[in-house]
Amino acid sequence: MIEVLYFAWVRERIGIPREKVETSATTVMDLVEELRVREERYAMAFSDLSALRVALDQELGEFDAPLSGVREVAFFPPMTGG
């Protein structure tokens, strides 16, 4: 079970800020594929991965990163702080 979080327009497209996902995905990319086929809103949110960033347990990571031991995955657009 992984806690999946969405921020900014990713959250708006999917319609929820977070959810628990029962998954056997071994990498972030596998998880993305599982989410994409769920519903149109997920497919929309994940249509262009170059426009997305991912954090694993609150640290920036890569889409090919393994999910073993990871409790929290977050998807969001490039950050715009400051």
Added chain:
Amino acid sequence: MTVRIQEEEFDPGTEISGFCRGRRDIGAVVTFTGIVRDVKDTLNHMRIEHYPGMTEAALGKIEAEAVERWDLGDSLVIHRYGDMKPGDLIMMVATAAPHRADAFAAAEFLMDYLKSRAPFWKKEITQSGEAWVDATEADEAALDRWSS
């Protein structure tokens, strides 16, 4: 090293006068304040969202990196989230060092990293609708000068 993420306003004067007060080893304090601007005169307000937990961790890491690179006595980062109007303060950075060169450089470094490595997202709400602010290539390119 202090990081504060908050919804409420802050007073930079109060922050600066309290920062490093009483220290005998500090010769320079540099501060930067970020303000909501309305370039096209259409902005109603700006909304900033963040990732609680990761925000503090990311900023702590950036500050620790600054301490490793420069001779710093202390640093302070305050960043707001929630709704802000044009002219409102968004954030501030302060750095203190024995010498000004370190304080200036560390403040720029903190700002450059904070803009594209701390999980904040800005949305502009205007009279005609709302839109997320896009990250710029210039923001990303600004990080390159520190990667040596």
